[in-house]
Amino acid sequence: MAKNHVTTTINGEPVEFLCETQETLLDVLRDELQLTGSKEGCASGDCGACSVMVDGRLVCSCLVMGVEAEGSTVETIEGMADGENLHPLQQKFLENAALQCGICTPGFLIAAKALLEKNPDPTETEVRYWLAGNLCRCTGYDKIIRSVLDVAAEAKGA
Amino acid sequence: MSALQYKAPTSVDEAAALLAGASGEARVLAGGTDLLVQLRAAMIAPELVVDIKHIPELTSVSVEDGVYSIGAATPSAELHENADLFAMWPGVIEAMDLVGSTQIQGRASLGGNLCNASPAADSVPAMIAANAVCVVAGPNGTREVAVEDIATGPGQTSLAKGEFVVTIRLPKQAPRTGDAYLRFIPRTEMDIAVVGVGICLTLDDGGVCTDARVSLGAVAARALLVKEAADALIGTKVDDAAMANLDAAAQAACSPINDKRGTIEFRTKVAGVLARRTAAIALDRARS
Ligand SMILES: Cc1cc2nc3c(=O)[nH]c(=O)nc-3n(C[C@H](O)[C@H](O)[C@H](O)COP(=O)(O)OP(=O)(O)OC[C@H]3O[C@@H](n4cnc5c(N)ncnc54)[C@H](O)[C@@H]3O)c2cc1C
Ligand code: FES
Ligand code: FES
Numbered sequence: 001m002a003k004n005h006v007t008t009t010i011n012g013e014p015v016e017f018l019c020e021t022q023e024t025l026l027d028v029l030r031d032e033l034q035l036t037g038s039k040e041g042c043a044s045g046d047c048g049a050c051s052v053m054v055d056g057r058l059v060c061s062c063l064v065m066g067v068e069a070e071g072s073t074v075e076t077i078e079g080m081a082d083g084e085n086l087h088p089l090q091q092k093f094l095e096n097a098a099l100q101c102g103i104c105t106p107g108f109l110i111a112a113k114a115l116l117e118k119n120p121d122p123t124e125t126e127v128r129y130w131l132a133g134n135l136c137r138c139t140g141y142d143k144i145i146r147s148v149l150d151v152a153a154e155a156k157g158a
Numbered sequence: 159m160s161a162l163q164y165k166a167p168t169s170v171d172e173a174a175a176l177l178a179g180a181s182g183e184a185r186v187l188a189g190g191t192d193l194l195v196q197l198r199a200a201m202i203a204p205e206l207v208v209d210i211k212h213i214p215e216l217t218s219v220s221v222e223d224g225v226y227s228i229g230a231a232t233p234s235a236e237l238h239e240n241a242d243l244f245a246m247w248p249g250v251i252e253a254m255d256l257v258g259s260t261q262i263q264g265r266a267s268l269g270g271n272l273c274n275a276s277p278a279a280d281s282v283p284a285m286i287a288a289n290a291v292c293v294v295a296g297p298n299g300t301r302e303v304a305v306e307d308i309a310t311g312p313g314q315t316s317l318a319k320g321e322f323v324v325t326i327r328l329p330k331q332a333p334r335t336g337d338a339y340l341r342f343i344p345r346t347e348m349d350i351a352v353v354g355v356g357i358c359l360t361l362d363d364g365g366v367c368t369d370a371r372v373s374l375g376a377v378a379a380r381a382l383l384v385k386e387a388a389d390a391l392i393g394t395k396v397d398d399a400a401m402a403n404l405d406a407a408a409q410a411a412c413s414p415i416n417d418k419r420g421t422i423e424f425r426t427k428v429a430g431v432l433a434r435r436t437a438a439i440a441l442d443r444a445r446s
Contacts, residue, residue, distance in 0.1 A: 004164060021162040021207065024194065044195050046348070048261055057235060057264035063194045064265070065187070067164045068209060111260065132348055133259020 008069040010035070011079030019066035026050045028066035029076060037077035037106045041135065048134035051107040052076050058114040060133075077106035080113065088154070089113055092147040100138035108134050112148045121152055166209040170216075170295045170324055173208055178297040178320025180206045186322045187211075188231040189265030191258065192274040208322075215324055216269075219243060224330030230269025230292070230323040238263070247328055248443065249337030249356060253284035256341060259348060269323045275309040276350075278376040282309070283356030284339035286373035286383050290328050296321035306373070309380040332369065334361040336443025340436045341375070342428050344419065351376045352420040353428045355408070355436040359391055361444045367391045372404070372437075377412040377429050384411040387433060396441045404437055405430035 003018040010033070017032045024043075029035040029052070041047035043062045050061040053075040054068075080087045089112050092098070099105045108131065115122060115130045122130070127148050128141070136144060167173040177184045182205035187193055196202045210216045216231040219240055226243060234254045237243060244251045257266045257280055271281045272292070285305045292303045297320040305326070308315050317323075337358035343349035354375030362368050372387035390403035414425040 021164045022197070043198055045191055045258065045262055048259065051261055054264075057233065058261050059264040060191075060261045063190050063262075065164065065190065065194070065207070065209075067166075068187075068190075068211075070166070114260075130260050133261045 004067045006067055006070045008072055008074060010074045011076060017066070021065065021067055023066040024062050025052070025054070025064040025066050025069055025074070026061040028069070029061060029074075032066075035076055035078050039103050039106060041103060041107075046133075046135070047104070048107040048111060048131075049104050051110040051134065053110065053114060058111055075110075077110055080109060087113065088151045089116075089147065092151050093144070096143050096147045096150070098139060098143040098147045104134060104136040104139075108136070108144055112151075115148070116152060116155070121156055122148075124149060162204065163206045164209065165206065166212045168212045168214075170213055173210055173213060173322065174295050174297050174320050176206065176208050177322065182206070184208060186273070188216075188267040188270040189233060189262075190270075191262050191266045192270060192276075210322065213324075226328040227293075227325045228268060228328070230272075230326055231267045233264055234266050234268075235260075235263040237268070246331065247288060247337060249339045249358065249440065250281065250284045250288050250290070250328065253339035253341075253354075253356065254281040256280045256339075268326050272305060272308050272326075273315055273317070273323060275311070275313050275315050275380070277309075277312055277378060277380055278351040278354065279309075279381070280339070280341055280351055280354055280375070282381040283354050283373035283375040284337065285326065285328075285356070286381055287339070287356035287358040287371045288328050288337055289358070289371055290326050292323045293325045293327065294321050295324045300324070302327075306381065306383045311379045332360045334363070334444045335359070335369075336440040336445070338436045338439035338443065340432050340439070342432055350419070353377055353414075353425050353432055354381075355429065355432045357433070357436045357440045359396070359437070359440050359444055361396075361441075365395050365445070367394055367396050367400075372408065372433065374408060374411060374429055374433075377414040377425055382411055384408060387411065391437065396437060401434045401437060404433050408433035 039049035041049035052061045184206040185204040187207045187209040216229040271279045290305045339356045341351035341354040356373040359370040370388040370391040375381045387407040394400035409430040412426040
């Protein structure tokens, strides 16, 4: 059976790939394109480890079909740092030890970046609700939430 | 097993023809937040998926003479960002906003929430209370169907082969109308409603309720439009006595299941309490 041919833009680069209709965008990113930063925690939309941006919207890539990426713009964790320069959220997660095993981290970072772009000065409650679809089984949420609030506060102070 | 096909038509007619012409099972794809989970779990095995998000009417919101037409596949996040729509129908928009996480909100649609036909779907009681009507397209043209007539039971709809929901129409509001939706869940986020209540009511200039619609979710095989509960409010100033009658009528309409999230007794009692709380919010909104 012929695979679907998909032309898309990922982290600013034009990308073409072939995929089966059943393959999710997460499958394509990880298995076809070797962009393994996005993680699969649940494959059912519950954990947020697979979070990416599609056409400027935060989504679970495990609930998007690979073929749906045709003509769209995808941003993943691989595009977050600017070369060797970490994004302020990445830097703050390191400073605050807001990760342990790190499986949830790419999803949290993508989701937190989306929040700060929409709402640069969120309250703690807003951060907690925005990130309610990102689960972490090791770190505990306080360091993660604190890191996001710290980045927002520093950007405001700057 | 034949390989799954994907099509992304750009017109309503093309979509209807694809869905009607499929020899095996064909499924509409909106946000995919139910569909992809069901595909993965092998609960469904369609041969064709028709992505309706490339059809302009399906993903846009328009308003004419106070009537909102919401594309059935518009992501919830976009509805929430539409300040005029939110101000006019806060109950409907808040109900849809309860669905899943921020990530889910980026994809989940009113049409998908409705046509997935879960008895606990959050936006459905709110849309029923709002007297929303679906424009349904099919191979033989379009027809209008009240939201309460779409789901017929868990996972079942009244849509014929080839039919799908194009837009959801929210009617022009009478002055002093307010709507609200509340659900009860054991957690504060990311959970399935144990009970959901949608209420829309209208007051006259003396504060007497002239019109009301009350809908209950998750207490029967599909969301219910409860006329007796609306009648408890109509003709009253929505005072304590009316609230007590509303509570009793809501409880009387329940025929819930017993499960780990709530017993029959619990769901029934909560339906009454939530109905009162929802009515209080709708009343407040109708007054302001
Ligand atoms: C983590 C998670 C949390 C969730 N939380 C909630 C919650 O709190 N409350 C809740 O109510 N739901 C919840 N859901 C379920 C789901 O997100 C909603 O039902 C959502 O609104 C479905 O919309 P969709 O656009 O993603 O539909 P899809 O998955 O695209 O479609 C759902 C079904 O409807 C059919 N369909 C879709 N659009 C149409 C149309 N226009 N015409 C005809 N048929 C159509 C599809 O063929 C499919 O059978 C959750 C899901 C996940 C994964
Ligand atoms: S892997 Fe996508 S939400 Fe868990
Ligand atoms: S650091 Fe392990 S899941 Fe979050």
